Amino acid sequence: MNLSIITINYNDSVGLKRTLDSVRFQTNHDYEHIIIDGASTDGSIDIIREYQDGEENVIAVIEPDSGPFFAMNKGIDLANGDYCIFMNSGDSFYDEYVLEKFLSEHRTKDIYTGVACEHLGNTIYQWNPPYVIDINLKFFYGGGSISHQSSFIKTSLVKEMMYDTRYSIAADWKFFLDALVVRKVSYEHLPFFVSHYMDGGISRDAKKAYSERDKIFLELFTKKQMDDARRIQEWDNLKKQIDPLSKVGKIIVLFARVMQSFRK
Numbered sequence: 001m002n003l004s005i006i007t008i009n010y011n012d013s014v015g016l017k018r019t020l021d022s023v024r025f026q027t028n029h030d031y032e033h034i035i036i037d038g039a040s041t042d043g044s045i046d047i048i049r050e051y052q053d054g055e056e057n058v059i060a061v062i063e064p065d066s067g068p069f070f071a072m073n074k075g076i077d078l079a080n081g082d083y084c085i086f087m088n089s090g091d092s093f094y095d096e097y098v099l100e101k102f103l104s105e106h107r108t109k110d111i112y113t114g115v116a117c118e119h120l121g122n123t124i125y126q127w128n129p130p131y132v133i134d135i136n137l138k139f140f141y142g143g144g145s146i147s148h149q150s151s152f153i154k155t156s157l158v159k160e161m162m163y164d165t166r167y168s169i170a171a172d173w174k175f176f177l178d179a180l181v182v183r184k185v186s187y188e189h190l191p192f193f194v195s196h197y198m199d200g201g202i203s204r205d206a207k208k209a210y211s212e213r214d215k216i217f218l219e220l221f222t223k224k225q226m227d228d229a230r231r232i233q234e235w236d237n238l239k240k241q242i243d244p245l246s247k248v249g250k251i252i253v254l255f256a257r258v259m260q261s262f263r264k
Helices: 013-024 044-052 068-078 098-103 137-141 155-161 171-182 206-220 223-241 247-263
Strands: 003-009 031-037 058-062 083-086 111-120 123-127 151-154 187-198
Touching: 003 013, 003 068, 003 098, 013 044, 031 044, 031 068, 044 058, 058 068, 068 083, 068 155, 083 155, 098 187, 111 171, 137 171, 137 223, 151 155, 155 171, 171 206
Parallel strands: 003 031, 003 083, 031 058, 111 187
Antiparallel strands: 083 151, 111 123, 111 151
């Protein structure tokens, strides 16, 4: 089993070097590294050429593109590994043993997602992947997402689906929602750290991100499905506000258990 690592970059030479170093220092080298650069003017191209020199497993495409997800789709088109992981400029593997941990075992699931470290300013947050039992429409409707920096995706799956470039922010979110909830592809969480990622790019435009997510929900699900998800979310929010040891709280907990037994 081998891997395709895809890195996109545009005028982020500092972040690019951090990403390339984290790939270079991996203890397992059973991978190809595909770098898509949108014709940078900040010295990134020189860094790529130096990194690529003498390395047969490094593929670089340097040309203008129409945005991040167009660039990521270019990388997908070129991928030959069994699995793909997107480690874009500025992001990095958690340590030098990540690929060794992933590639040392026989993998058959469509998507594997591990733990990520989110860097927001001077603060680092730990992001934990959901278990398979927790992945459903409710998870995504409630604000859940999957870290693409910590996800190994079967190349055949990502080539079949690609990223929907109509969405400039939420295309990766749509990919996971469609794959995991609509298509119900196989998934497994990984119990180890995979990546560091820098939070602060286009995904920080919260208003636009949620606007795109609303459009995606309407595209993928019926009104009834969305109404059900909304009611479940409102019910969960209500339960959080009530003391489970109070008289009312005990009644609600009992009712929730009864309803859960009917759904089984």
